[in-house]
Amino acid sequence: MAATTVTDAGGVRIITEVIPASDPRVAQLTSSSRPAAPNVSFQVQNFRRAQPKALGTIHILTGIIHICFGIILTASEHRKPSLPVASGVLFWLGLLLLVSGSLLVESEKRDSILLVKTCCVFNAGVILSTLVATLVHATAITRNPPGCERNAMFQLRHEWCFHVEDKLLSNGLDTLLVGFILLEFCVAVAVLAFGYHAIKQHSYTRMVM
Structure with a gap:
């Protein structure tokens, strides 16, 4: 008794x-006196409101588009590559978008604040990369095609330099890619905003406990 x-x-x-x-x-x-495991789902709840799966799908699709355009333009401009092709921006930005998108899709399935932090790091890289890519494409639009620069008064210019439709097509592709880059920039900013709020909330909860 x-x-x-x-x-x-x-x-x-x-x-x-x-x-x-x-x-x-x-x-x-004894079982009730044990400390309860932290509920990570509560911390990542605000991050889930950003629909990371949908945002990750956008990153993946635009990444595939960048890589496909990179392959096509590299094959067609192997003699005189344009600035976007020579810089490789279509490939490294496409790969970065594929990795970032895959992490966002995975964050929809797993309750991990570490995964949220990883998504924020990669999307910060996406933001910086989109700014660099925008500068590259803008420079390509404003400058003459490769081999058509007027460096000398009597320099002979290549035959394709007189084809205005080629320059218009190139400018159209660069403008289209800048539109995709703007979409990627907005997605990355949204991920960073929701991710920062989730990380801050997680840190605050741990301090209180």
Whole structure:
């Protein structure tokens, strides 16, 4: 049997009960006294509101588009590559978007604040990369095609330099890619905003605990 002791101190009655080890209530008390595992889902709930799966799908699709355009333009401009092809921006930005998109899709399935931080790091890289890519494409639009620069007064220019439609086509492709880059920039900013809020909330919760 459990031994009960009653103590009065300062108008407060304290009842102490000693439970023997054979009592079945010991197992319940032991399990309830263990610290509960932190609920990570509560911390990443705000990040899930950004629909990371949908944003990751956008990154993946635009990454595939960049790589496909990179392959086509590299094959067609192997003699005189344009600035976007020579810089390789279509390939490294496409690969970065594929990795970032895959992480965002995975974050929809796993409750991991570390995965959220990783997504934020890669999307910060996407933001910087889109700014560089925009500068590259803008420079390609404003400059003459490769081999058509007027460096000398009587320099002979290649035949394709007189084909205005080629320059218009190149400018159209660069403008289209800049549109995709703007979409990628907006997606990365949204991921960073929601991810930062989730990370901040997670840190605050751990401090309180």
